[in-house]
Amino acid sequence: MSSRRFITQGEGLPQWSSPISHAVVVGNTCHISGQLSVDISGKYIAGTAYEEADRAFTNFLAVVKAAGFSKDDVVFVDIAFINLADVDGVNVLFAELFAEGKRPARTIYQASALPFGGKIKVTGVAIKDNTSDSPKQSVE
Amino acid sequence: MSSRRFITQGEGLPQWSSPISHAVVVGNTCHISGQLSVDISGKYIAGTAYEEADRAFTNFLAVVKAAGFSKDDVVFVDIAFINLADVDGVNVLFAELFAEGKRPARTIYQASALPFGGKIKVTGVAIKDNTSDSPKQSVE
Amino acid sequence: MSSRRFITQGEGLPQWSSPISHAVVVGNTCHISGQLSVDISGKYIAGTAYEEADRAFTNFLAVVKAAGFSKDDVVFVDIAFINLADVDGVNVLFAELFAEGKRPARTIYQASALPFGGKIKVTGVAIKDNTSDSPKQSVE
Numbered sequence: 544m545s546s547r548r549f550i551t552q553g554e555g556l557p558q559w560s561s562p563i564s565h566a567v568v569v570g571n572t573c574h575i576s577g578q579l580s581v582d583i584s585g586k587y588i589a590g591t592a593y594e595e596a597d598r599a600f601t602n603f604l605a606v607v608k609a610a611g612f613s614k615d616d617v618v619f620v621d622i623a624f625i626n627l628a629d630v631d632g633v634n635v636l637f638a639e640l641f642a643e644g645k646r647p648a649r650t651i652y653q654a655s656a657l658p659f660g661g662k663i664k665v666t667g668v669a670i671k672d673n674t675s676d677s678p679k680q681s682v683e
Numbered sequence: 684m685s686s687r688r689f690i691t692q693g694e695g696l697p698q699w700s701s702p703i704s705h706a707v708v709v710g711n712t713c714h715i716s717g718q719l720s721v722d723i724s725g726k727y728i729a730g731t732a733y734e735e736a737d738r739a740f741t742n743f744l745a746v747v748k749a750a751g752f753s754k755d756d757v758v759f760v761d762i763a764f765i766n767l768a769d770v771d772g773v774n775v776l777f778a779e780l781f782a783e784g785k786r787p788a789r790t791i792y793q794a795s796a797l798p799f800g801g802k803i804k805v806t807g808v809a810i811k812d813n814t815s816d817s818p819k820q821s822v823e
Numbered sequence: 824m825s826s827r828r829f830i831t832q833g834e835g836l837p838q839w840s841s842p843i844s845h846a847v848v849v850g851n852t853c854h855i856s857g858q859l860s861v862d863i864s865g866k867y868i869a870g871t872a873y874e875e876a877d878r879a880f881t882n883f884l885a886v887v888k889a890a891g892f893s894k895d896d897v898v899f900v901d902i903a904f905i906n907l908a909d910v911d912g913v914n915v916l917f918a919e920l921f922a923e924g925k926r927p928a929r930t931i932y933q934a935s936a937l938p939f940g941g942k943i944k945v946t947g948v949a950i951k952d953n954t955s956d957s958p959k960q961s962v963e
Contacts, residue, residue, distance in 0.1 A: 691924070796907045796932070804932060
């Protein structure tokens with residue numbers, strides 16, 4: 544039986560017209576598609592960078608959850624900005640979302656344009672710690 | 684014996700002057716270098732965004748295959764555009780390449796410039812499902 | 824016991840004000856945050872693209888080492904440029920850092936802006952080959 548799963552729908556996941564999965568899970572690893580400030584119908588919601596980041600992260604974490612992962616499993620976050628000066632506000636949000644000492648690695652940069660004319664795009668990777676079902680334990 | 688493999692040549696792989704591998708495989712995971720609209724000699728072939736994407740994906744999938752992976756193993760694709768409006772044509776291509784319900788996660792954005800002055804760059808990750816040689820089965 | 828580790832300090836690691844980890848390790852995989860031309864105090868050091876790349880890679884490899892990984896474990900490197908024409912110099916550096924036949928996969932692109940107004944950002948992934956403690960061996 545395959546452990547591969549394609550996440551295309553779930554609670555809180557925006558509808559998409561693009562021919563992609565929201566996330567793909569293989570084993571203990573989950574790759575998440577770029578998430579934007581869109582509502583549940585997939586409609587772009589313009590806002591301040593902070594508002595757009597808040598909505599994009601809400602969508603990102605909804606995908607993580609729908610894939611069977613939790614916020615604590617997120618190891619890497621890639622944030623594209625249209626104006627990198629917006630990072631200060633996003634840092635406040637990031638610090639609230641991820642507890643000190645358990646924060647993901649991250650990369651940020653300024654893009655020339657993002658889908659829908661959005662200000663922020665969030666993508667990333669989550670990995671479960673499979674120590675509890677590691678080889679050594681599973682054979683005892 | 685190491686399971687690490689550096690993919691530098693193979694059927695359909697463009698020649699490169701850059702000091703990099705086309706892909707690196709460790710265990711069941713393959714990371715693929717950014718692929719462009721270049722021919723087998725590594726020469727850039729200018730075209731419409733659709734044509735460049737078609738060629739970049741052909742190269743991308745040639746690397747995936749040379750690494751011992753298949754299209755179905757691709758979990759994540761990162762596409763950089765010079766003009767994000769070209770995404771509609773690329774979506775048509777993407778939908779043809781990857782069957783519904785088995786599509787990778789994806790992120791897209793507009794860059795300021797790409798190598799060779801190209802219009803499209805494709806990179807990504809492939810992961811094999813190693814359930815068939817999972818711990819539980821291997822000890823039985 | 825969890826195998827998850829958040830790398831926030833270590834020898835040669837720049838201090839950061841951002842609410843992120845320098846790297847996160849789960850099992851044999853390490854995701855590294857975007858590294859820039861900053862000194863140990865986190866202060867941006869402007870230089871030529873080559874100088875900035877040299878410093879960014881020094882920081883990148885310090886993080887890799889602090890995470891318990893080595894340069895040979897790096898499978899993928901993502902380099903953002905402010906001027907993609909700087910790639911020639913960076914290729915010289917890259918070829919020195921990574922021995923022929925053991926080079927990472929790589930993707931490069933030109934961004935509109937990078938943190939601190941820097942010219943180069945380096946991020947990537949390292950994976951250890953865990954063949955030596957693979958399931959088959961661990962049960963014998």
